[in-house]
Amino acid sequence: SQQGEEDPQALSIQEGENATMNCSYKTSINNLQWYRQNSGRGLVHLILIRSNEREKHSGRLRVTLDTSKKSSSLLITASRAADTASYFCATGILTGGGNKLTFGTGTQLKVEL
Amino acid sequence: NAGVTQTPKFRVLKTGQSMTLLCAQDMNHEYMYWYRQDPGMGLRLIHYSVGEGTTAKGEVPDGYNVSRLKKQNFLLGLESAAPSQTSVYFCASSYWGQDEAFFGQGTRLTVV
Numbered sequence: 001s002q003q004g005e006e007d008p009q010a011l012s013i014q015e016g017e018n019a020t021m022n023c024s025y026k027t028s029i030n031n032l033q034w035y036r037q038n039s040g041r042g043l044v045h046l047i048l049i050r051s052n053e054r055e056k057h058s059g060r061l062r063v064t065l066d067t068s069k070k071s072s073s074l075l076i077t078a079s080r081a082a083d084t085a086s087y088f089c090a091t092g093i094l095t096g097g098g099n100k101l102t103f104g105t106g107t108q109l110k111v112e113l
Numbered sequence: 114n115a116g117v118t119q120t121p122k123f124r125v126l127k128t129g130q131s132m133t134l135l136c137a138q139d140m141n142h143e144y145m146y147w148y149r150q151d152p153g154m155g156l157r158l159i160h161y162s163v164g165e166g167t168t169a170k171g172e173v174p175d176g177y178n179v180s181r182l183k184k185q186n187f188l189l190g191l192e193s194a195a196p197s198q199t200s201v202y203f204c205a206s207s208y209w210g211q212d213e214a215f216f217g218q219g220t221r222l223t224v225v
Contacts (some may be wrong), residue, residue, distance in 0.1 A: 018200070031212050033212070041218060042220075090214075094212075098207055102158070
C-alpha cells in the first residue's frame with residue numbers, strides 16, 4: 001500500500017500565485033523527500049527534510065514536516081509556467097537497503113499564464 | 114556525466130515474450146532500485162540492490178528478476194511478459210550515506 005498520499009490530486013493556479021501541496025503518511029519515517037516529474041520524464045529531486053526537522057527552504061520551495069500528524073507540505077512561491085509538472089512526496093526509511101523510498105500518488109500542478 | 118541511463122526507452126512486447134531492461138549509472142552509487150509507475154499509483158518498488166552481487170525484493174517483485182553483476186549496472190528481467198506489466202519503469206540510484214535518489218528517464222513498456 002502507498003505510504004504517502006498527496007492532496008490535492010490536481011491543482012491549477014495562475015502564474016505568480018503560490019501552490020501548496022500536502023502529503024500524509026502512515027508509519028514512522030527517517031526522512032521525507034519531494035520530487036518533480038515533467039511529463040514523460042524521470043523524477044528530479046527537489047528537497048529533503050529529516051524527521052528531526054520541521055521546516056526547510058530551497059529557493060522558492062518551502063517544506064514543512066509534522067511528525068505528530070504524519071504530514072508534510074510543499075509550498076512553491078511565485079509560481080511560474082515552468083513549474084507545471086507532477087509533484088511526488090516520498091517517505092524514506094533507513095534500512096540495510098539504504099534509504100528505502102515509498103512514493104505517493106502525486107499532485108499534478110498546472111500553472112497558467 | 115550521464116548519471117542514470119536506461120535502455121531501451123520504449124518497447125512493445127507480445128504476451129509471453131521475455132526481455133531485459135538495463136540501467137547504468139556512472140556515479141559509483143552503491144544502491145540501485147527499479148520502480149514501476151502506473152496511472153494513479155505513484156511509483157512502486159520492484160527490486161533493489163545494496164551493492165554488487167546483491168539483490169532484494171521490493172513491494173511488487175512478482176514476475177520480475179534482477180541481477181547486479183557489476184556495480185554500475187542493474188538489470189531488470191521479465192521472463193514471460195504479461196499485459197499487467199505494461200507500465201513505465203524507472204531505475205534509480207543513490208550513494209551510501211546520502212538519501213537523495215537519482216532517476217533515469219524511464220522505459221515505457223507495452224505488453225500486448
